Amino acid sequence: MSTDHLSSTFAALADPTRRAILARLSTGEATVTQLCEPFEMSMPAISKHLKVLERAGLVARSRDAQWRPCRLEAAPLKDVAEWVDAYRRVWEQRFDRLDAYLRTLQTEERKKHGRKQRKR
């Protein structure tokens, strides 16, 4: 497993529970106990997921407070957005081409229909 920054972000995001934890933290800080509530998972299982998110820099935990609340760190997500944005033109072109193709089909359909109507 590669350890570059973007790779560890993507690896951390490759799990639905971890993505659900991030979604929960996007609404505000939470303790591990609070994070466990919506999931049918043990505290150690959630802690393991949190460690992966922490190592990827997606979650930070307060050092001062005894209950050490977790908070979302959005900077790695911004890197993901910037990375994927470079491909935007690819899928936009694909959809443009599909759109153009569908319009051609529609025009042909109309022409055929027109001919049929004239024949009647």
Add this chain to the structure above:
Amino acid sequence: MSTDHLSSTFAALADPTRRAILARLSTGEATVTQLCEPFEMSMPAISKHLKVLERAGLVARSRDAQWRPCRLEAAPLKDVAEWVDAYRRVWEQRFDRLDAYLRTLQTEERKKHGRKQRKR
């Protein structure tokens, strides 16, 4: 390892070689031999990476041509863009807050500097 759609996309993206393959394919179709050229990797190693990308639906290979060129499939990347876009407001808020904080520091700095100048 979870097998949901978004998880397998993120898992496939968690490797710099696989991301480099996608970058190459974003410029046009390529055969496995052509994909091997820029990497100091064996054909089996590249083929293994390609299989991961194919399983995630990020790469498709033509069935007709004998050399079976690979092409980028952008739809899963669009899903990644949509997923990460939900967090845009989080990092924008963070940067807004940082910006406001830096402006406060600047104002305080100016006030201090003003007081010093008046004292001279």
